[in-house]
Amino acid sequence: MPEDGLSVSQDKNTVTLEMKDVAVVDQPKWPALDSIATPARMNFKMVWRSNGEPLKYEDADKHFRFTGTRATCQLEAEVKVPSTGFWWKSDPLETSKCDFAIVGDEVNGRYYDSSAHKGIS
């Protein structure tokens, strides 16, 4: 994705993903195997905000470490399907919610292995 679609606040606690006119598919019967996919366009804005509660996930067998915080995340979006004339627009950002969100830093694969060798945690 273009980097200007993502902004991270200076304190790294707020992450905003906003994109306009993204090519997507409208697939109402997904995940049915015979689900027809129709070209569509989408605008959306998603905001993660850290709530400050620290969090660390690490699995040495799977070579990853996440260090960050829990967060809230809200979304507003608009979808148009030109070929059918269908469109849908969500209510404003503040009205949506999600039960699970996190923000932080991760290392995995070779970066996990190299940080482990240096004793970084």
Place this chain on the structure above:
Amino acid sequence: METLANSCSACSRRTLLKAGALAAIPLILPSTLHAFQLQQPMTANGGDEPFPIPWLDKNGSHNQPAGSNLEPSHIYHFSGRIARSSTFTGMGTDGKGNRIAFGSPTTDYGVMLGEYWAARSAQHGTFAHI
């Protein structure tokens, strides 16, 4: 001595064949050289696209919903900022005024911003899963 003489005879036939083959090279060489000059330098280091996480390939989608103690990233050999979320709920309205909800336990999103390793060197990129 006899063996040597016989060997020499065989050897000279081979030498002649080799010499004949070598003699053809000057005829081939100019066009081959031209082809080399046109060919772009190539590497065998693979593309610079990120690697999927090996154990997330079971259903072919290279990711899993965000959740406690689960690997948040979708790409392997990654170091950077990441944000994930799942289990969205919200409402919206379609063009006919119908109120339609969105979101489910598998409605998950993510962004990854940072360095990853591909094509035998460090790459930088921003990736979103919507």
